[in-house]
Amino acid sequence: MTRNNKANIANDMAEVESSAGFPSSLTSATLPPPRTRIFKIIVIGDSGVGKTCLTYRFCAGKFPEKTEATIGVDFRERLIDIDGEKIKIQLWDTAGQERFRKSMVQHYYRNVHAVVFVYDVTSATSFRSLPAWIEECKQHSLGTEVPRILVGNKCDLRESVQVSTDVAQQFADSHSMPLFETSAKSPSSQGGGGSCSSSDHVEAIFMTVTHKLKSQKPLMLSQPSGTVAGGVTIHLDRGRDGARGWACSSC
Numbered sequence: 001m002t003r004n005n006k007a008n009i010a011n012d013m014a015e016v017e018s019s020a021g022f023p024s025s026l027t028s029a030t031l032p033p034p035r036t037r038i039f040k041i042i043v044i045g046d047s048g049v050g051k052t053c054l055t056y057r058f059c060a061g062k063f064p065e066k067t068e069a070t071i072g073v074d075f076r077e078r079l080i081d082i083d084g085e086k087i088k089i090q091l092w093d094t095a096g097q098e099r100f101r102k103s104m105v106q107h108y109y110r111n112v113h114a115v116v117f118v119y120d121v122t123s124a125t126s127f128r129s130l131p132a133w134i135e136e137c138k139q140h141s142l143g144t145e146v147p148r149i150l151v152g153n154k155c156d157l158r159e160s161v162q163v164s165t166d167v168a169q170q171f172a173d174s175h176s177m178p179l180f181e182t183s184a185k186s187p188s189s190q191g192g193g194g195s196c197s198s199s200d201h202v203e204a205i206f207m208t209v210t211h212k213l214k215s216q217k218p219l220m221l222s223q224p225s226g227t228v229a230g231g232v233t234i235h236l237d238r239g240r241d242g243a244r245g246w247a248c249s250s251c
Ligand SMILES: Nc1nc2c(ncn2[C@@H]2O[C@H](COP(=O)(O)OP(=O)(O)OP(=O)(O)O)[C@@H](O)[C@H]2O)c(=O)[nH]1
Pocket: 045, 046, 047, 048, 049, 050, 051, 052, 053, 054, 067, 068, 069, 070, 071, 094, 095, 096, 097, 153, 154, 155, 156, 157, 182, 183, 184, 185, 186
């Protein structure tokens, strides 16, 4: 990781962490022009379920040609316009492998606005891991007011499905989460009953979360409107061992 990347990460973390509200000294008469809000969304789940591919698809618009196991965390950002307001979606693509996430975990969960749990529909093991991921969120004091969604990825591999939509939907219902089944690889794949019928599920998933956050959160200061920053990666040393549910608006 370069010195610049480290500086960017520090800035990005500071931005997210400072987006909690207006400085108390500001009055309506002295408020600066509207700024871009940042929504920090963390994407978690077992290694290999496709977190990098999903976040890359949403931010870069395509399936990555090749991926490697995430070490620490990757940031991906996309600036979107909702009803005339510019919103920066900051996706934190977290490492699924325990040894690559250990020392970063506290950063993942700080000032999180929403959580996306991902499992692989062709891996019953990744589905069985979900309670542990939910427990990890709980241990980091993520309240039920933080929107959560469940995503079953790799729906394009129809012949290899191990997790049925019914079972996934029951799990999602029991945790008050909406379920989406999708494919980062084949955006037009049609998921099962819990998913949206949109032709581009990945887009729908993150846009749904953003709409939810926008409707839930009052306008806050974060940073001046500007261009979307590129991805930034925090790497750990390779040697280390390392409420009620809410509806999917577009369903
Ligand atoms: N067929 C298919 N393969 C996918 C899909 N999404 C991801 N993959 C493949 O699954 C493998 C793992 O994808 P990643 O996105 O790196 O997985 P990850 O969850 O980020 O893994 P970690 O970084 O280790 O936590 C890669 O070989 C991807 O090409 C999908 O929707 N369909």
